[in-house]
Amino acid sequence: MSQITLYLDDATQALVDQAAHAHGMSKSRWVAEAIRRYAAQEWPPACLNLAGSFPDFPLVGDGTGDAQPEDTPRLGF
Template sequence: MGQVTIYLDDETETRMKEAAKANGVAVSRWVAELVREKTATEWPEAVRQLAGAWPDFPDAETLRHNQGQDVAREPF
């Protein structure tokens, strides 16, 4: 497990400690969870649950209906 040293101004450090305490976790765990959240490579579950939430939202075919035909590419 790696260790990281960060330098924070006094106000930021106080806010970090208060946030960790409010979440009932150690500061190191709070920071680790924040880093994990900010570097996630997948959509959060709450966002994935929104799929299909708007029944009147048009599908891809409807959205692209008036875009016309693609132009043929030039050969290399």
């Protein structure tokens, strides 16, 4: 397990202290979980569960949302 050093201003340190205490965990564990939550490169389960929940939502490629309006003519310079 690696270790890092963080330099935090007093207000940020107080937020970490309060949040860790409120969640009943050490500051180190709270920071590690915050990093995992916000640095993850995947969609959260609550977001993934929304897939397909809007049956009338048009998707590109399904024939219902493919038609695009003509682009607005641009002014030349």
